Amino acid sequence: MVLTSIQFPNLHISIENLPKSFSVFGFDIAFYGLIIATGMVCGIMLACYEAKRTGQNPNNYLDFAIYAIIFSIVGARLYYVAFSWEYYKDNLLEIFNIRNGGMAIYGAIIMAVIVCLVYTRIKKLSFLTFCDTGVLGLVLGQIIGRWGNFFNREAFGGVTPDSNPLAMRICCDQYYHTYQVPQAVENGMKEMTGKTMEQLGYIQVQPTFLYESLWNLALLILLLVFRRKKKFEGEVMLWYLMGYGLGRAIIEGFRTDQLIMPLTGWPVSQALSIFLLTAAAIAWGVMRYKAARK
Secondary structure, three states, rough: OEEEEEHHHHHHHEEEEEEEEEEOOOOOHHHHHHHHHHHHHHHHHHHHHHHHHHHHHHHHHHHHHHHHHHHHHHHHHHHHHHOOOOHHHHOHHHHOOOHHHHOOHHHHHHHHHHHHHHHHHHHHHOHHHHHHHHHHHHHHHHHHHHHHHHHHHHOOEEEOOOOOOOOEEOOOOHHHHHHOHHHHHHHHHHHHHHOOHHOOOOEEEOOOOHHHHHHHHHHHHHHHHHHHOOOOOOOOHHHHHHHHHHHHHHOOEEEOOOOOOOOOOEHHHHHHHHHHHHHHHHHHHHHHHHHOOO
């Protein structure tokens, strides 16, 4: 079992020898998977609560969740593999090895929307109302799920100075240094401190998982406060797309493990976030205008 300590020196927080998993009857259970599962359950519970509050049948959301979870896992993996094809084309069996990581939230969201379209059509339900309700559960799941990155020591940003109050230090053993520290971070640490990784024994980076979790928490609070003030069906979903797209576009710029679009060299998630933000803002403006004229 690989153990790595994590510290937030300016917050006086130090977690020593934090494992990535624990063992039950000899079978390793990853904290990452446990946290993702917790996020899913909490998200489903919130969506069901909102459905009951608005006079909908919560069982529709429970049924949908079964299909959405299965296909979202597939979508998250396919999205990641598609933009990491240079590696997977020579390691085809690794495509199925999700225990080693390699999932992308946008792939999960895209697949969930497709499943929602099919499900609401079959059940003869309003797609937009369904999205307004389900998106509350989605953002809660994202808030919780991002903490899986904390246990995996991944999805962090670039090197940050001591002046950053949220600076995160990840103490590096040889395994972590070899397999999980990007070259850009290693070079940045040497430039900032004048010491090599072997001399330092840690990296000090921006906790982008924490940034996104806090951003999504603020977004969820705003959605809960203003959802009763929506003027048309689908408006809560558009608020989510604008808020999440803005936050992700900013935070993704700090990341060091971005998936890159072929030919353009642009980070995939950042480009998609800007597109969703723009498209949702335009749609919201048009729909608000139409609602005001009624």
